[in-house]
Amino acid sequence: MSTSGSPSAAQPRNRTDQRAEVLLGALACAVLVLIAFMIVFVFVKAWPSFADNGLAWFGAGGNVDEQMQNIFNSPADPSDYVYTMHAWPLLYATALITGISVLLATAISLLSAIFIVEFAPVFMQRLLRPVIRLLAAVPSVVYGLIGILVLVPFFGNHVISDGEKESVRYVIQLDGTSVLVGVLVLTVMITPIMVAITTDALRSVPRTWTEGAAALGVNRFRALRTVGIRAARPAIVAAGVLATARALGEAIMLSMVSGSVGFAPNPLDGVTFLFEPARTLAATVVDNSEGLSVKPFGQTIYAFAAILLISSAFLSFAGWVARSSMRKYTLQAR
Amino acid sequence: MKNRLRRVGLLSALALVAAAPATVPAVAVAKPTITMSGSTTVAPLAALLARKYLKVCDHCVNFKLLQGGSDIGVADVAAGRVTIGNSSRDPKPSDPGGLVFNKIAHDALCLVSNKANPIAGLDQAGVQAIFGGSVRSWSGVPGAAQTGTIDVFSRTPASGTQDAFQKIFMGSSKMFSGASQKGSNGLVEQSVASDPGGIGYVSLAFTKNVHTIPYKGVDCTLRNAKSGQYGGVRNLYMVTRGAPTGATAKWINWITHSKAASKVIATQWVPLN
Amino acid sequence: MSTHVQVPPPPPAQPLGIPGSESSWSRGDRLGVAAAWGAGILLCLVAAAIVLYMLSRGLQYLSLEMLVSHPLPSLDQSQSGGFFDPIEGTLILTVLGTAIAVPLGVGIAVWLSEYARPAWLARAVESGVEIVAGTPSIVLAIFGLLVFQQSVFGFLSFTADGNAVFGRSFFTAGAMMSLIALPLIVGSTREALQAIPAHVREASYALGKDRISTIRRVLLPASRRGIGTGITLGMGRIVGDTAIVVVLLGASLQIEPENGTPIWGLLKGTGSTLTTYVYNNSPAGEGGAPQKAYAAAFVLLLIVIALNFAVDLIARGKEPQWTR
Numbered sequence: 001m002s003t004s005g006s007p008s009a010a011q012p013r014n015r016t017d018q019r020a021e022v023l024l025g026a027l028a029c030a031v032l033v034l035i036a037f038m039i040v041f042v043f044v045k046a047w048p049s050f051a052d053n054g055l056a057w058f059g060a061g062g063n064v065d066e067q068m069q070n071i072f073n074s075p076a077d078p079s080d081y082v083y084t085m086h087a088w089p090l091l092y093a094t095a096l097i098t099g100i101s102v103l104l105a106t107a108i109s110l111l112s113a114i115f116i117v118e119f120a121p122v123f124m125q126r127l128l129r130p131v132i133r134l135l136a137a138v139p140s141v142v143y144g145l146i147g148i149l150v151l152v153p154f155f156g157n158h159v160i161s162d163g164e165k166e167s168v169r170y171v172i173q174l175d176g177t178s179v180l181v182g183v184l185v186l187t188v189m190i191t192p193i194m195v196a197i198t199t200d201a202l203r204s205v206p207r208t209w210t211e212g213a214a215a216l217g218v219n220r221f222r223a224l225r226t227v228g229i230r231a232a233r234p235a236i237v238a239a240g241v242l243a244t245a246r247a248l249g250e251a252i253m254l255s256m257v258s259g260s261v262g263f264a265p266n267p268l269d270g271v272t273f274l275f276e277p278a279r280t281l282a283a284t285v286v287d288n289s290e291g292l293s294v295k296p297f298g299q300t301i302y303a304f305a306a307i308l309l310i311s312s313a314f315l316s317f318a319g320w321v322a323r324s325s326m327r328k329y330t331l332q333a334r
Numbered sequence: 335m336k337n338r339l340r341r342v343g344l345l346s347a348l349a350l351v352a353a354a355p356a357t358v359p360a361v362a363v364a365k366p367t368i369t370m371s372g373s374t375t376v377a378p379l380a381a382l383l384a385r386k387y388l389k390v391c392d393h394c395v396n397f398k399l400l401q402g403g404s405d406i407g408v409a410d411v412a413a414g415r416v417t418i419g420n421s422s423r424d425p426k427p428s429d430p431g432g433l434v435f436n437k438i439a440h441d442a443l444c445l446v447s448n449k450a451n452p453i454a455g456l457d458q459a460g461v462q463a464i465f466g467g468s469v470r471s472w473s474g475v476p477g478a479a480q481t482g483t484i485d486v487f488s489r490t491p492a493s494g495t496q497d498a499f500q501k502i503f504m505g506s507s508k509m510f511s512g513a514s515q516k517g518s519n520g521l522v523e524q525s526v527a528s529d530p531g532g533i534g535y536v537s538l539a540f541t542k543n544v545h546t547i548p549y550k551g552v553d554c555t556l557r558n559a560k561s562g563q564y565g566g567v568r569n570l571y572m573v574t575r576g577a578p579t580g581a582t583a584k585w586i587n588w589i590t591h592s593k594a595a596s597k598v599i600a601t602q603w604v605p606l607n
Numbered sequence: 608m609s610t611h612v613q614v615p616p617p618p619p620a621q622p623l624g625i626p627g628s629e630s631s632w633s634r635g636d637r638l639g640v641a642a643a644w645g646a647g648i649l650l651c652l653v654a655a656a657i658v659l660y661m662l663s664r665g666l667q668y669l670s671l672e673m674l675v676s677h678p679l680p681s682l683d684q685s686q687s688g689g690f691f692d693p694i695e696g697t698l699i700l701t702v703l704g705t706a707i708a709v710p711l712g713v714g715i716a717v718w719l720s721e722y723a724r725p726a727w728l729a730r731a732v733e734s735g736v737e738i739v740a741g742t743p744s745i746v747l748a749i750f751g752l753l754v755f756q757q758s759v760f761g762f763l764s765f766t767a768d769g770n771a772v773f774g775r776s777f778f779t780a781g782a783m784m785s786l787i788a789l790p791l792i793v794g795s796t797r798e799a800l801q802a803i804p805a806h807v808r809e810a811s812y813a814l815g816k817d818r819i820s821t822i823r824r825v826l827l828p829a830s831r832r833g834i835g836t837g838i839t840l841g842m843g844r845i846v847g848d849t850a851i852v853v854v855l856l857g858a859s860l861q862i863e864p865e866n867g868t869p870i871w872g873l874l875k876g877t878g879s880t881l882t883t884y885v886y887n888n889s890p891a892g893e894g895g896a897p898q899k900a901y902a903a904a905f906v907l908l909l910i911v912i913a914l915n916f917a918v919d920l921i922a923r924g925k926e927p928q929w930t931r
Contacts, residue, residue, distance in 0.1 A: 020819035024718035028732045031715060034786075035735050038742075038750045045753060063511050069491035072405065076430050111639075111646035118623065119643055128647065131654040137915045138657065139847030141882045142904045145889050146660065149897055153528055165483035165531075169470040172512040173485045175529055188653055195650070210623060220623045221636045221643070242741075249743020252849040256891040260515055277514070285745050287517065289854045290402030291492055292752060294409045302753075305746045312741045316734065524890040 039309060046303035048296070052083035057303070060088035064262030068288070072297045081296040089264035090304065093278035096265065097179060097258060098247045101186040105243055108187070109194035110236070114224050116195075117202045136192035144256035147185045152176040152257055155275070164272045172263050172276055179265055180274040182258030186250060190243040197242070201235030202228050234323045241319030245312050251282035260287065281308055365393075366581040371400035372407015372420035373494050374518035375441060375537040376570050380420060382598050383589055390594060395581050401518065404494025408433065411573050417582055419573040422537070423494030424501075435571040436578065438589050440604035441537050442559035443498055443566040446523070446544040450530045451480045455548040461503050464533060467510030472531060480531050486513040487525045487534035495519065498568040499535050503549075539602040559604050567604070665905020668898040674906070690903050693884035696777075696856070697846060697910070700880055703781030704788055704845045709838060711785065712792030717822055719793070720800040740790035748854035751783035755855075777878065780855040787848055788841025795840065799833020800826055835921040843914040846907070849882040856883065881907045 050057055067085050074082040116128055156176020165174050205228045213223035229236070259277020262284065267273050279287070281304045292298040370380055377399060384397040400416070407419030412430035425435050445461065447453050454477040456464070463469040465486060472480040488509055489496035500509070516522045519540040526532040527543040536544075538554060546554040550565050558564040578586050589595045596605040632640075673689030715732065723729035754760065756774035803826055811821040827834075856878060879887070881903050888900035 014817055017817040017819045020822075021718075021722050021724075024714050024722060025728070027711060027714040028718045029728070030711070031735045031739065031789075032731055035738055037754075038747075041753050042746070042750060065491075065515060066511065072491040073428065075428050108646050108649070111643045112650055114639075115643035115647035119640060120647055124647065124651075128650065131651055133915055134658070134912065135650070135654050137843055137847070137911050139849070139882060139907060139911060141847075141849045141885050141889075142661065142908060144891065145885055145900055145904050146657065148890050149900075150660070156529065162482040166471065169483040170467070170512075173483060173514060175485045175514060175525070175532070177514075191650070214623050219632050219636055221632070221639050223623065225639065245741040245743075249741075249745065251743065251745040252853070252886065256886075256889065260517075261512070263512075282743055282745050285749065286850060286853065288490075289745075289749065290400075290406050292749065293413060293415060294406065302749065305749055308743055308746050312743065312746075313738055316737050316741050320734070521890070528890070 039313075042302055042306050042309055045299055046306040047299075048081075049083050049085060049300045049303040050306075053085055057085055057087055058091065059086050060264070061086040064089050068262070068297070068300065071300055072291060072294060074296045078295070083296055083300065085300055085303070087281075087304070087307075089262050090279060090281050090284055091307070092264045093179075093258075093262075094248065094280040094282070097182050097186065097254065097278065097280055098244060100179075100183045101190060101247050102240060102244050104183065104187045105191045105194050106236075106240055108191050109198050109239070110229065112191075112195045113198035113202050114221070114228075116199050117228070118220055118224055132192045132195055135188070136196065138189075140189065140250060140253040143185050143189055144253035147181055147253065147257035148177075151181045151184065155181055160275050164275060168269060168272060168276070172261065174272070174275045174277070177257055177259040177277050178275045179258060179278050182254050182278070182280075183274075185253060185257055186247055189250065189253065190246050193246065194239040194243050197239035198232065198236055201232035201239075205231045234326045237322045237326065238319060241315055241322075245315050248308065248311055248315070249282055251280075251286040254280050255283035255286050258283065281305075365396050367396040367398060368418060368582055368585060369398040369400070369416040370407075370418045370420055370572070371402055371410045371416045372573075373404040373422040373570070374401045374520070375404075375422040375495055375539075376420035376438075376572070377401050378539060379439065379570065379599065379603055380572075382601075383595060386594055386598050387585060387588060390588070390592075391584075395585070403490060403492025403517070404497065405492040408573055411575055414575065417574070418578075418586075421494050421571040421573050422568065423497035424569060424571075426497075432575055434574050434577055436574060436586050436590070437569050437606065438572050438586070439570045439599045439606060440559065440567050441539075441570050442554055442556070442564055442604070443495065443502065443535055443568055444538055444541050444554035445503075445533070445535050445547040445549055445566075446526050446541060447533045447547055448480075448526055448530045449543070449545050451478055452545045453477050453547045455551060457550055458503065458505070461549075462505070462507040465504060465509060465513070466507045467512065482531045485525075485529050485532045486510050487522045487532055488513040488515055489522065490515045490517050493517075495535070495537060502566050502568065503535070556600075556602065556604070570603070661901070661905055661908055664901040665908070667901070669902040669905055673899070673902055690881065690884050690899065690906075693879045693881045693903065694906070696878040696880040697882070697907075699777055699878075700781055700784060700852070700856075701842050701845050703777060704784030705838060705842055707782060707785035708788040708792055708841055709834075712789050712837065712841075713796050713827070713834060715789075716793045716796035716800065717827075720797050721818065721822055721826070736790050736793050739786055743850075744787060744848055745850040745854070747783050747786055748851040751779055751851070751855050755779040755782075775855050777856065780851055783851050783855060784845045784848065787844050787851070788838075791840045791844065792834070792837040795833045795837025796830060799830035799836075802833070803829055832921060832924050835924075836918055839914055839918045839921060843911055843918070846910055846914065847882065849886055852880050852883045853886065856880065881910075 062084075064085075064087065070082050071085065074080065116125055120128065153176060155178060156174070160174050160176065160178075168174065202224070209231060210223045210227050213227045214220070218226070259279055261277050262279050263277055265273050265276035265278050269276070285301055285304050285308070288297070288301055292301055381399055384399065388395075388397070398416075402410075404419075404421040404423050407416070407421055408429055409419075410416045411419030412433060419433075421435065422441065425433070445456060451472070453475065460475070464475065464484060465488070467486070469475065470484055472478040472482060472484055475484070489499075514525065516525060516534075519536045522534040522536050523540040523542075523544055526534045526536075533547075538556065538559065541554070548554065552558050552564045554564055554566065559567050572586055572589070574582060574586075577583075589599075590606060596607065599605040670689075674694065675691050676689035677691050715736065719729055719732060752774055760774070760779075807825060807829070808821060811825050812818075816824070885900050885904045885907060888896045888903065890897070
């Protein structure tokens with residue numbers, strides 16, 4: 001919103017001002033043009049893969065890695081290109097790992113925010129500020145390094161029992177790179193952002209509101225849980241959207257720790273389900289980024305990227321809708 | 335007045351920066367650049383050879399080395415994106431036309447397992463059973479120190495090593511679909527070295543941290559590969575679009591004919607002569 | 608929408624409710640408090656674990672020699688060379704990315720805050736910046752590859768013999784990196800500009816200045832703190848990003864400049880940064896030298912922490928006094 005003051009200053013009177021406005025406006029439009037280009041380019045490249053498969057692209061059927069190998073080995077003649085791809089295992093893995101991580105992170109961040117705002121002793125409040133800042137700043141490749149050098153061998157050699165490995169051994173092998181490690185590290189990566197935003201929001205709830213609840217006999221925890229969290233709902237939604245976007249786009253760390261097989265973990269396997277490897281869309285794109293120049297293979301990878309693009313655009317939109325619908329009941333979110 | 339001076343100064347600085355790239359190439363001697371991409375097996379060999387060559391010819395060229403797998407090297411060179419595509423597999427009928435596969439060395443492909451699991455040897459039937467997925471437990475493999483599930487590590491679709499392994503060891507058997515696909519020799523070596531139940535295949539140059547499994551009774555060593563006794567020997571190629579010319583031709587010629595290059599190759603690979 | 612991490616100072620210590628009354632709460636609430644404590648302590652423990660682990664491993668493997676020697680291609684990576692070139696690469700990329708992002712970001716923020724006409728366009732640009740902020744960096748990377756491999760952009764990287772544009776160079780990586788930093792700079796600058804009270808602008812107009820002069824002479828200098836915060840946050844994100852470098856920087860071990868002028872040629876060439884160096888030396892990459900990966904990751908962590916510390920310092924700087 002423009003805070004430019006009096007109406008007479010709102011009309012540029014000289015040419016320098018007009019030129020400046022046009023120039024800056026053009027700069028701003030450059031962002032829009034860029035996004036438009038990005039969406040158009042990626043979709044144009046991805047279209048043959050979608051067109052050839054139709055809706056079956058999103059379905060299951062066959063082994064994703066085998067299909068990618070066949071696409072890669074397509075004959076040189078463009079009319080003979082193989083595009084068959086049923087990407088369900090990748091979509092499922094993405095939804096699974098992102099979903100579980102965001103749920104875990106939301107729970108932890110809500111509890112942490114309540115802790116920081118109300119229950120933590122002052123020294124801990126002061127300690128947690130740089131702690132959260134630090135956790136948010138660590139690059140994803142460092143998280144991936146710790147994951148692959150510490151967590152993966154730990155789970156592979158000490159937690160996953162031989163019995164579990166044997167129970168699935170004709171289908172998939174469990175070597176430590178798994179959904180569990182991916183979810184754990186991803187949760188650690190996205191929690192700090194959510195904690196910071198939620199704490200901000202809880203703090204900006206007017207003290208009188210929670211004091212009013214306390215005056216009615218509600219205890220501290222419940223006052224915060226009912227009044228505070230409810231008032232901060234738009235911010236929590238915003239934090240959730242931000243965290244989901246970060247989780248969706250996380251490619252490097254997940255490609256290091258969650259597995260290099262395009263496998264759909266089977267929930268019916270019980271606990272073993274968490275130990276099975278999976279590969280998200282973003283991790284698949286990074287793993288196969290060298291093959292982008294080989295025609296049908298590259299177009300399939302661009303198709304994955306197109307899905308990622310749609311999801312993040314959809315997320316932004318959903319977040320905006322959720323925030324604006326909550327606006328009339330609660331505080332303004334930032 | 336000050337504004338105008340500032341503007342003139344800014345414009346002339348910009349003009350200088352823009353004109354600079356145009357003027358200097360006329361002065362500097364343009365060094366040819368040889369870009370190589372492709373096989374992760376050939377990559378360390380190419381890097382060592384390039385280092386030696388730069389010393390020998392006194393930095394007469396620039397080298398760029400990328401990886402990605404043999405198929406990517408072949409596709410890149412066919413499209414003109416790189417000068418040389420490194421390949422660790424033989425030419426396939428589906429390869430684009432007009433390519434020349436220049437053989438530069440031989441390489442031994444070793445079966446490897448974890449150092450805690452020194453398998454005494456495998457024959458072709460054993461390899462097909464393990465890598466094909468019909469035998470999934472180490473208790474079904476004679477001579478294995480492990481008892482748990484077999485963790486099979488293979489390569490991604492773009493790999494020439496994968497092609498060579500399929501051709502030489504697997505024949506018509508298909509690879510186990512649950513095998514973990516790794517993007518390079520280094521990754522397979524890493525995975526097998528850190529997993530006591532692991533098994534995989536790598537080029538001889540990548541066997542420092544793992545136990546090499548004798549194939550058909552013959553140890554996978556450089557000497558056995560040279561003498562031809564070891565059954566898993568394959569060719570390494572540098573692929574060019576058409577016959578190599580100019581600086582590229584000199585480079586490939588040096589590799590295939592000079593003694594210095596043979597000495598470099600002989601450290602971990604088998605020279606041609 | 609503020610996308611950076613900022614935790615405001617603790618509130619006044621007036622207790623809410625009756626202190627010491629926890630024993631009379633319901634079980635659910637007591638469990639809730641225990642869970643809240645648990646979550647807080649968990650955060651501290653995880654952070655401590657990461658820091659201590661990286662510190663111990665990093666100091667164990669880091670040596671001064673590694674910081675200044677060049678990486679060498681060799682079969683046994685644990686013996687050969689250091690990571691001077693990747694450090695140089697990180698620096699070059701950060702400077703390039705920031706240099707592109709700052710004029711763009713500040714310009715967009717100024718337009719959004721001061722002009723913003725027509726209104727639908729302003730809203731569209733706002734959502735546009737948010738979409739860029741939410742796009743995964745891997746998607747930006749392969750989009751960059753797509754764009755810069757067109758022959759019209761051949762001057763930004765290397766063109767192979769077959770007239771195919773390589774598309775990977777410091778220039779192209781820097782261009783996409785600037786998109787990573789852009790939303791942070793736009794957000795911080797906007798916040799800073801909006802924090803300036805209206806009477807300052809009115810005073811400037813009353814003195815006869817037009818809007819662009821007001822912006823240049825009064826508003827931007829006053830928002831230096833916010834712009835500085837945004838720039839440093841953006842630099843932090845650029846330093847830590849791996850996906851764009853993996854795809855767009857050509858993944859060659861040493862920095863190999865193109866022919867031509869020293870600086871222009873360097874930027875047209877390929878190289879590696881600390882992030883790809885860590886990635887390549889980890890078990891996920893080629894090197895198989897976790898010691899060097901740890902050392903480089905430690906240096907990377909130090910750089911990122913230093914940048915965040917700088918954000919703190921800048922943000923704590925002197926607040927411009929608008930009222931006397």
